[in-house]
Amino acid sequence: MEMEKAPRGRPRRLDKEKILEIASNLFWQQGYEATSINELVTAMGITPPSLYAAYSSKEELYLAAIDRYSASYGRQMLSGLALHSCVYEALRTVLYECVEVFVGGDHPSGCMISTGLVESSNAQGALARKLADLRQQTIQIIADKFKSCETQFVEGTDLQALASFFGATIQGMAVQARDVNCPTELHKIADHSLSVLQACRRF
Amino acid sequence: MEMEKAPRGRPRRLDKEKILEIASNLFWQQGYEATSINELVTAMGITPPSLYAAYSSKEELYLAAIDRYSASYGRQMLSGLALHSCVYEALRTVLYECVEVFVGGDHPSGCMISTGLVESSNAQGALARKLADLRQQTIQIIADKFKSCETQFVEGTDLQALASFFGATIQGMAVQARDVNCPTELHKIADHSLSVLQACRRF
DNA sequence: CCATTTCCATAGCGATCACTATATATATTG
DNA sequence: CAATATATATAGTGATCGCTATGGAAATGG
Numbered sequence: 001m002e003m004e005k006a007p008r009g010r011p012r013r014l015d016k017e018k019i020l021e022i023a024s025n026l027f028w029q030q031g032y033e034a035t036s037i038n039e040l041v042t043a044m045g046i047t048p049p050s051l052y053a054a055y056s057s058k059e060e061l062y063l064a065a066i067d068r069y070s071a072s073y074g075r076q077m078l079s080g081l082a083l084h085s086c087v088y089e090a091l092r093t094v095l096y097e098c099v100e101v102f103v104g105g106d107h108p109s110g111c112m113i114s115t116g117l118v119e120s121s122n123a124q125g126a127l128a129r130k131l132a133d134l135r136q137q138t139i140q141i142i143a144d145k146f147k148s149c150e151t152q153f154v155e156g157t158d159l160q161a162l163a164s165f166f167g168a169t170i171q172g173m174a175v176q177a178r179d180v181n182c183p184t185e186l187h188k189i190a191d192h193s194l195s196v197l198q199a200c201r202r203f
Numbered sequence: 204m205e206m207e208k209a210p211r212g213r214p215r216r217l218d219k220e221k222i223l224e225i226a227s228n229l230f231w232q233q234g235y236e237a238t239s240i241n242e243l244v245t246a247m248g249i250t251p252p253s254l255y256a257a258y259s260s261k262e263e264l265y266l267a268a269i270d271r272y273s274a275s276y277g278r279q280m281l282s283g284l285a286l287h288s289c290v291y292e293a294l295r296t297v298l299y300e301c302v303e304v305f306v307g308g309d310h311p312s313g314c315m316i317s318t319g320l321v322e323s324s325n326a327q328g329a330l331a332r333k334l335a336d337l338r339q340q341t342i343q344i345i346a347d348k349f350k351s352c353e354t355q356f357v358e359g360t361d362l363q364a365l366a367s368f369f370g371a372t373i374q375g376m377a378v379q380a381r382d383v384n385c386p387t388e389l390h391k392i393a394d395h396s397l398s399v400l401q402a403c404r405r406f
Numbered sequence: 407c408c409a410t411t412t413c414c415a416t417a418g419c420g421a422t423c424a425c426t427a428t429a430t431a432t433a434t435t436g
Numbered sequence: 437c438a439a440t441a442t443a444t445a446t447a448g449t450g451a452t453c454g455c456t457a458t459g460g461a462a463a464t465g466g
């Protein structure tokens with residue numbers, strides 16, 4: 001069996017994953033620009049040099065937080081696309097999982113990506129473009145699912161536009177999750193949105 | 204006839220309205236926290252004391268900018284509600300006017316209110332709550348129109364939830380206006396959203 | 407003209423920003 | 437026990453934050 005050999009020097013009080021978890025929740029709650037290094041290290045119970053030993057800049061930390069969010073919550077929200085061959089069941093699962101993530105659990109409300117860096121200074125242009133890309137990627141993933149289910153739609157349906165519409169629904173739900181934080185209201189929004197998909201289906 | 208008597212002291216280089224116009228566009232582009240006093244006064248061609256002579260704080264300036272936006276663009280976007288007795292025509296006009304504002308003209312893209320201070324530090328809690336209120340007010344205005352047109356809907360329709368859905372549509376369009384800035388795409392989103400209203404109508 | 411009124415520009419306030427140089431604390435290695 | 441390696445805490449960097457005290461510039465009133 002493999003023994004975990006302790007590393008050479010003084011052990012760190014917080015590993016990278018724990019640092020990232022705390023940073024993710026703060027960025028999720030307050031956004032990139034509104035979250036200061038001071039707030040981060042205070043929440044972590046460490047000091048700035050320890051943070052910078054793990055992540056070389058605030059920007060890198062934020063990017064890692066976004067990656068972490070995508071890999072866990074983002075994956076969860078889109079998991080329905082692969083689970084269901086019926087495009088309606090697939091998208092209903094996606095929207096309901098969005099509600100779960102946006103208002104549920106022991107984490108901030110809303111969505112790190114949907115409302116991330118929508119407003120920002122020119123100084124953060126690169127990060128803002130990255131977030132806009134991620135939003136567009138999400139829409140593209142939905143569009144690809146629609147295209148792979150083309151036979152389920154009435155002929156001539158603009159599947160790309162339909163995916164943009166559901167992207168807008170998700171982004172709108174993310175805003176309202178911040179404002180009212182009520183799963184019931186979000187479910188109603190999801191259901192109205194799903195009725196559009198229902199109307200585009202062929203039976 | 205009334206003569207405009209020049210005031211007593213040194214004349215100001217920029218009146219309050221011009222200051223507000225420039226501030227509004229910068230806040231619209233970058234948001235509240237990402238826009239610094241330095242950027243504002245540089246864009247205005249004045250110095251901080253002149254700005255503070257007109258508006259006593261950054262927060263007050265931002266609130267005035269939001270008021271200005273509501274009175275002009277906000278009013279324009281909701282004007283369709285009073286113009287049309289047909290609820291479908293009314294809401295179609297609203298969504299199309301949103302597209303006009305969100306991607307058109309010689310001003311920033313997106314919406315000052317829909318995506319304003321969705322992410323923010325606790326220090327800006329009061330402003331963030333104000334913006335959330337404005338978003339909910341918009342939804343309520345749409346809900347009130349629906350209720351005044353109750354006879355046009357199929358019986359038992361949840362008009363409040365329907366209004367929330369269109370609020371989400373508008374907020375989603377505001378995000379995508381920032382990301383792609385394309386009126387054609389937004390119109391497709393608006394049309395899909397309107398099909399939900401069409402399905403709720405009684406003929 | 408001078409006095410008065412009003413606004414503007416310079417300069418800088420204390421606080422906070424993201425980030426780091428230095429030295430000390432805590433572990434393993436030999 | 438050193439000697440080495442790593443992470444830590446203290447304390448601070450220059451820059452920028454929102455905001456303002458001071459004094460001079462530019463107008464009218466007498």
